[in-house]
Amino acid sequence: MSEERSQVAGSAGDEKLTPELVAFVEEWKPQPGNVIMVLHQVQEHFGYIPRSVAFEVAERLDVPVAKVYGVITFYHFFRMVRPGRHSIAVCMGTACYLKGGQDLINELEMLLGCSNGSVTDDGEFGIEAVRCIGCCGLAPVLTVDGEVFGNLTADDLPGILAQYRGK
Amino acid sequence: MANQKYLLVCSGESCDADKNHLLQEALQREVAASGLGATVQVVKTGCFGFCAKGPVVKILPEETLYVEVQPSDAAAIVQEHLVAGKPVARLCYDQQQSKLHAKLEDIDFYQKQVRIVLRNCGVIDPDSIDEYITRDGYVALEKVLFEMTPEDVITELRKSDLRGRGGAGFPTWRKWEFTRQVTNPEKYVMCNADEGDPGAYMDRSTLEGDPHSILEAMMIAGYTCGSSKGIIYIRAEYPLAIARLKRAIRQAKEYGLMGDQVLGTDFCFDIEIRLGAGAFVCGEETALIASTEGSRGMPRPRPPFPAVKGLWDKPTVINNVETYASIPVIIMKGGDWYARIGTETSKGTKVFALTGKVKNSGLIEVPMGTTLREIVFGIGGGIIGGKTFKAVQTGGPSGGLIPEEYLDTPIDYENLSKLGSIVGSGGMIVMDEDDCVLDVTKFYLDFSVDESCGKCAPCRIGGKTLLTLLDRISKGTGTEDDLAHMKQLSVAMQRASLCGLGQTTPNPVLSIIRHFEDELNNHIQDRHCPAGKCTALVRFEIDPEACIGCTVCARRCPVNCIAGDRKLPHVIDQERCVKCGACLEACKFNAVIKS
Ligand SMILES: Cc1cc2nc3c(=O)[nH]c(=O)nc-3n(C[C@H](O)[C@H](O)[C@H](O)COP(=O)(O)O)c2cc1C
Numbered sequence: 001m002s003e004e005r006s007q008v009a010g011s012a013g014d015e016k017l018t019p020e021l022v023a024f025v026e027e028w029k030p031q032p033g034n035v036i037m038v039l040h041q042v043q044e045h046f047g048y049i050p051r052s053v054a055f056e057v058a059e060r061l062d063v064p065v066a067k068v069y070g071v072i073t074f075y076h077f078f079r080m081v082r083p084g085r086h087s088i089a090v091c092m093g094t095a096c097y098l099k100g101g102q103d104l105i106n107e108l109e110m111l112l113g114c115s116n117g118s119v120t121d122d123g124e125f126g127i128e129a130v131r132c133i134g135c136c137g138l139a140p141v142l143t144v145d146g147e148v149f150g151n152l153t154a155d156d157l158p159g160i161l162a163q164y165r166g167k
Numbered sequence: 168m169a170n171q172k173y174l175l176v177c178s179g180e181s182c183d184a185d186k187n188h189l190l191q192e193a194l195q196r197e198v199a200a201s202g203l204g205a206t207v208q209v210v211k212t213g214c215f216g217f218c219a220k221g222p223v224v225k226i227l228p229e230e231t232l233y234v235e236v237q238p239s240d241a242a243a244i245v246q247e248h249l250v251a252g253k254p255v256a257r258l259c260y261d262q263q264q265s266k267l268h269a270k271l272e273d274i275d276f277y278q279k280q281v282r283i284v285l286r287n288c289g290v291i292d293p294d295s296i297d298e299y300i301t302r303d304g305y306v307a308l309e310k311v312l313f314e315m316t317p318e319d320v321i322t323e324l325r326k327s328d329l330r331g332r333g334g335a336g337f338p339t340w341r342k343w344e345f346t347r348q349v350t351n352p353e354k355y356v357m358c359n360a361d362e363g364d365p366g367a368y369m370d371r372s373t374l375e376g377d378p379h380s381i382l383e384a385m386m387i388a389g390y391t392c393g394s395s396k397g398i399i400y401i402r403a404e405y406p407l408a409i410a411r412l413k414r415a416i417r418q419a420k421e422y423g424l425m426g427d428q429v430l431g432t433d434f435c436f437d438i439e440i441r442l443g444a445g446a447f448v449c450g451e452e453t454a455l456i457a458s459t460e461g462s463r464g465m466p467r468p469r470p471p472f473p474a475v476k477g478l479w480d481k482p483t484v485i486n487n488v489e490t491y492a493s494i495p496v497i498i499m500k501g502g503d504w505y506a507r508i509g510t511e512t513s514k515g516t517k518v519f520a521l522t523g524k525v526k527n528s529g530l531i532e533v534p535m536g537t538t539l540r541e542i543v544f545g546i547g548g549g550i551i552g553g554k555t556f557k558a559v560q561t562g563g564p565s566g567g568l569i570p571e572e573y574l575d576t577p578i579d580y581e582n583l584s585k586l587g588s589i590v591g592s593g594g595m596i597v598m599d600e601d602d603c604v605l606d607v608t609k610f611y612l613d614f615s616v617d618e619s620c621g622k623c624a625p626c627r628i629g630g631k632t633l634l635t636l637l638d639r640i641s642k643g644t645g646t647e648d649d650l651a652h653m654k655q656l657s658v659a660m661q662r663a664s665l666c667g668l669g670q671t672t673p674n675p676v677l678s679i680i681r682h683f684e685d686e687l688n689n690h691i692q693d694r695h696c697p698a699g700k701c702t703a704l705v706r707f708e709i710d711p712e713a714c715i716g717c718t719v720c721a722r723r724c725p726v727n728c729i730a731g732d733r734k735l736p737h738v739i740d741q742e743r744c745v746k747c748g749a750c751l752e753a754c755k756f757n758a759v760i761k762s
């Protein structure tokens with residue numbers, strides 16, 4: 001069984017757990033309820049959860065692949081596609097929604113020519129709508145690579161993109 | 168030192184967003200350059216709550232508050248305020264555009280607030296256990312360990328009548344008493360920091376501004392219920408809060424306040440952090456347990472309640488962040504003291520994240536029993552841009568919209584549920600005439616449908632059907648029968664859903680059917696959206712008389728559906744128009760008409 005599994009894993013992609021990640025997995029292995037914590041660490045490293053790594057995690061933790069996939073697909077936070085070099089997260093929590101979060105998404109889609117939830121062809125930017133990031137006082141808000149920009153209008157966006165393009 | 172001064176700089180996430188470290192550095196530089204280094208200290212603290220006006224700087228002991236401070240203002244603050252002793256007028260918060268308010272207690276935003284949960288937020292450096300201890304930190308833990316039995320703690324909580332702040336309002340003493348009574352060598356104390364309500368950030372600010380208060384309260388819970396293991400389940404979206412909690416845990420262990428033999432007693436307690444991964448339903452306690460166990464966060468039927476069978480099937484106490492943050496104060500000042508604040512059925516204070524179309528959005532803490540009007544028009548300063556108030560929404564996706572006529576209702580658990588809403592975890596969103604109640608309700612419903620875990624049919628299918636019906640009305644194809652159908656479905660969902668998510672999903676829908684019938688009827692009978700938000704019912708046209716043919720609108724239109732020659736009136740192709748309103752914004756001659 002395990003041989004079969006690793007064969008599938010081998011053909012699934014070429015990303016692999018790094019030695020640090022392997023150490024992390026081993027540290028968490030004896031602790032019950034470890035799958036989510038391990039996946040967080042994997043996503044932190046790769047920016048997403050590559051298919052091959054999901055298989056490797058399942059094998060090392062000795063849980064069924066179905067369980068790992070069940071967890072990844074249940075939680076919004078986990079991604080299975082490679083994000084853009086710069087991730088733009090537009091808040092669509094209630095406060096931001098009321099203050100024009102959708103306008104920011106529309107404008108970004110126009111400026112970047114890719115739709116919400118996808119990545120530009122050159123892989124530079126990815127746009128994503130997220131839930132409240134806890135800066136509602138500054139609504140509408142977006143983050144680029146974790147840096148927060150608040151009280152925005154559509155006119156602010158070209159300037160923000162310029163700060164990151166090519167960096 | 169007698170004339171020691173402190174410059175407190177907010178480092179909450181909202182203010183950090185405004186690049187606050189630069190401000191902190193600039194202040195430090197200026198202080199050093201002016202030779203005041205020995206008597207003036209620049210301190211970073213947690214959130215002051217006044218987020219709409221951030222970054223905020225407070226000067227102690229005089230309590231001067233400066234708002235919207237930029238790094239370039241550092242020199243003025245140091246030279247004018249500290250050296251010359253004159254407040255910097257242009258940085259003071261100007262309430263009436265006439266009178267300057269330099270002192271914290273003068274500002275409406277703070278006047279009506281009572282800070283128990285947020286007692287240390289904006290006062291201490293959250294990364295310093297010493298500062299927490301200076302402000303009576305860990306005194307309650309010491310009192311509990313050396314002077315009180317577990318029964319005493321429960322008696323005190325019972326006197327305080329503290330009810331859970333996570334939404335349901337269940338009396339905390341009862342939950343602890345149930346768990347205490349179960350005999351089991353292994354029990355757990357959990358903190359619910361999953362804060363899923365989109366548009367609320369009370370727990371985040373508390374954790375970021377005062378992490379030790381949560382640790383202290385969890386240990387008090389551990390002592391009372393007979394547990395030695397605590398787990399904080401926190402959203403992965405809150406990295407700053409996670410980092411501060413981790414540091415706080417490390418510091419508490421170094422000081423012998425956590426770990427084996429706390430303060431030399433037989434009591435042992437350890438706290439671990441587990442990360443959520445962006446699923447609203449995981450805020451529900453049984454789903455939270457499933458998620459902590461590493462599985463998909465699906466709720467299960469209760470009973471058995473977590474107090475009997477919780478994490479790893481062991482007795483488990485689960486409380487919200489704000490509930491915990493109130494507890495050390497109750498222990499120190501006594502349950503009777505706490506019970507004097509609030510209303511008959513709801514004691515103490517509640518933190519709200521006041522946001523939306525209100526002037527002073529931010530984090531506020533008020534006694535239970537404060538009216539909605541005092542919050543929206545007093546603390547909040549009224550509606551932005553002189554627009555008309557329409558509704559205030561409490562309780563997030565599980566709550567409802569409350570119209571103008573009920574603004575004088577004192578807030579407590581019972582009163583808000585009579586109005587068809589809930590106190591909830593503390594989101595409070597103000598809407599004005601430009602917001603459509605149907606559009607907002609669709610937003611919430613969309614959220615709840617997306618977050619439904621799919622385990623039970625009433626929630627999975629009922630929510631989706633409600634959304635379809637509501638969508639129909641927003642497109643002008645709804646009927647009165649649809650309203651009746653929605654009511655029926657809502658009641659079925661409330662009764663038959665497995666967990667609180669499905670049971671409360673219909674609340675926003677029921678609240679608009681009850682309070683905003685006219686606006687719904689506008690959509691159904693007149694096919695008209697009074698706020699102009701429901702795009703299918705909105706039409707943009709160009710008045711040929713007013714149009715001078717400047718072509719600006721045609722160039723702004725994202726779908727190129729505006730035609731016309733230069734200097735001649737333009738026409739919008741209604742078939743292709745996406746109703747974005749760009750033409751309306753672009754036109755300088757008021758020739759675009761929205762109807
Ligand atoms: C769908 C749903 C989401 C919830 N989300 C939260 C949450 O984000 N934070 C929270 O503390 N409680 C939340 N709760 C309430 C918890 O189930 C539980 O009642 C609470 O954590 C108990 O703590 P308390 O007694 O201190 O309020 C949620 C409940 C439901 C049904």
Ligand code: FES
Nearest residue numbers: 091093096135136
């Ligand atoms: S709603 Fe956008 S930050 Fe809260």
